[in-house]
Amino acid sequence: MADTSLKKDQTAKPEDGNEKIRILAFLCNWCSYAGADLAGVSRLQYPPDVKSIRVMCTGTISPHYILKAFQEGADGVLIAGCHIGDCHYLKGNYATAKRFRVIKDLLESIGIDPGRLRLEWVSAAEGEKYADVIASFTEQIKEIGKSPLSKSMGRDVNKSKAQVADESV
Amino acid sequence: MKQELIQKIKKMLESGEAGAVLFLRGEEGDITPAVASDPADAAIDEVYSGDSKFLMAAFACLVEPYHNEKVAVVMRECDRRMLIELAKHNKIAFDKIIPLSIPCSQQLADACVCDHPVPPGCEFDTTTRPVTNEPGGTEPEDGDRLSYWMDHFSRCIRCMGCRNVCPLCYCADCALDNPELLGPEMFPPDIPIFHLIRAIDMADRCIDCGMCEEVCPADIPLRKLYRNALGSLKEALDYVPGLDLKEKSPLEVLGEPGQLGGMEDGYRRE
Numbered sequence: 001m002a003d004t005s006l007k008k009d010q011t012a013k014p015e016d017g018n019e020k021i022r023i024l025a026f027l028c029n030w031c032s033y034a035g036a037d038l039a040g041v042s043r044l045q046y047p048p049d050v051k052s053i054r055v056m057c058t059g060t061i062s063p064h065y066i067l068k069a070f071q072e073g074a075d076g077v078l079i080a081g082c083h084i085g086d087c088h089y090l091k092g093n094y095a096t097a098k099r100f101r102v103i104k105d106l107l108e109s110i111g112i113d114p115g116r117l118r119l120e121w122v123s124a125a126e127g128e129k130y131a132d133v134i135a136s137f138t139e140q141i142k143e144i145g146k147s148p149l150s151k152s153m154g155r156d157v158n159k160s161k162a163q164v165a166d167e168s169v
Numbered sequence: 170m171k172q173e174l175i176q177k178i179k180k181m182l183e184s185g186e187a188g189a190v191l192f193l194r195g196e197e198g199d200i201t202p203a204v205a206s207d208p209a210d211a212a213i214d215e216v217y218s219g220d221s222k223f224l225m226a227a228f229a230c231l232v233e234p235y236h237n238e239k240v241a242v243v244m245r246e247c248d249r250r251m252l253i254e255l256a257k258h259n260k261i262a263f264d265k266i267i268p269l270s271i272p273c274s275q276q277l278a279d280a281c282v283c284d285h286p287v288p289p290g291c292e293f294d295t296t297t298r299p300v301t302n303e304p305g306g307t308e309p310e311d312g313d314r315l316s317y318w319m320d321h322f323s324r325c326i327r328c329m330g331c332r333n334v335c336p337l338c339y340c341a342d343c344a345l346d347n348p349e350l351l352g353p354e355m356f357p358p359d360i361p362i363f364h365l366i367r368a369i370d371m372a373d374r375c376i377d378c379g380m381c382e383e384v385c386p387a388d389i390p391l392r393k394l395y396r397n398a399l400g401s402l403k404e405a406l407d408y409v410p411g412l413d414l415k416e417k418s419p420l421e422v423l424g425e426p427g428q429l430g431g432m433e434d435g436y437r438r439e
């Protein structure tokens with residue numbers, strides 16, 4: 001028996017639910033977090049839909065965290081760290097880049113839009129770039145719509161089909 | 170092949186080339202793993218060379234530490250690739266193992282959809298040809314993909330069969346038991362994260378033996394899922410696990426610029 005509720009979700013656009021999008025950003029302490037700070041003190045305007053988590057290096061971000069973010073209903077995940085060659089632990093972001101590629105391909109292969117993921121290198125001096133990245137990513141996520149895995153979209157993915165069927169009786 | 174195999178095992182033990190030989194004994198439907206260190210051991214005459222599969226690599230990891238001499242292991246190509254991966258992760262001393270490689274029958278290769286039924290350097294005659302088509306049915310196009318996978322995942326009963334049978338899943342502390350990631354004892358498990366955690370962790374060590382899919386009581390196309398992850402490793406980072414003992418996974422070394430899977434300038438979908 002095909003499950004149609006999910007297909008409906010996939011095409012849902014924000015105006016259907018009027019809900020706020022939720023973006024999770026992992027920011028490297030040394031570059032991008034400082035970049036975000038600079039954007040703040042420079043009073044640059046950027047959309048407020050982003051929740052950020054500061055990490056000591058993007059190399060510490062386990063792929064499991066990214067999966068968990070989507071599981072918890074994030075509509076997009078941004079990873080921002082130092083430029084290649086500028087990582088404060090020398091090559092931490094090399095690991096990030098490779099892991100990112102594999103996780104992006106994996107999510108794409110099960111049908112999650114790769115536009116929901118973004119990897120950016122933003123230095124501490126690039127406050128403006130940070131604001132741009134947030135603006136363009138937010139724009140992109142709004143266009144793609146709420147995540148089909150998001151619980152707030154009506155179908156709780158953690159419920160079995162039997163539970164869902166029970167409730168709809 | 171059975172007679173040749175018996176001769177080969179006896180010869181290895183008599184000549185002292187191997188101190189012990191690991192093999193399967195018995196008849197179809199009643200097979201047990203066995204270790205022989207004496208060429209006169211009656212078990213050798215009962216050696217099994219049929220189509221049933223057994224995790225000889227896992228068996229070898231158990232037995233190897235108890236032997237000082239070299240250990241010969243009767244194995245298929247899958248087992249040899251498992252051993253290579255396990256050796257890369259320091260789970261077995263590969264130089265102590267002598268692979269006694271046997272070919273798989275055509276029937277088995279067809280059933281497995283396997284492109285490597287005959288191990289390199291195999292000493293036994295065989296007519297088995299590799300099967301090169303893609304295993305499993307086709308995945309639907311973009312729009313329906315997620316429903317296709319979620320429908321499959323939603324049947325998972327969290328029996329842990331896929332993890333437990335997997336020869337490369339050896340971690341004492343498994344991410345699937347981490348309550349921060351998955352509701353503990355949650356039944357059915359959180360999807361898709363349950364299956365994706367396994368897929369991402371297997372991406373650079375799955376040797377595509379298909380055991381997980383065989384044991385899965387819910388018929389989830391796990392092999393296809395892991396093959397998707399393997400495909401990414403191959404395409405982006407030019408790496409295939411299980412082939413070369415000396416080649417490390419690109420996800421385990423930091424590497425050099427230019428080998429970052431095309432992510433040097435970050436990633437944004439246009």
Ligand code: SF4
Nearest residue numbers: 246247273278281283
């Ligand atoms: S996958 Fe290939 S090598 Fe492995 S058991 Fe099947 S036929 Fe043999």
Ligand code: SF4
Nearest residue numbers: 325326328329331385
């Ligand atoms: S073997 Fe199948 S049903 Fe069991 S835990 Fe793995 S995916 Fe789920």
Ligand code: FES
Nearest residue numbers: 028057081087088
């Ligand atoms: S310290 Fe910023 S990415 Fe490593």
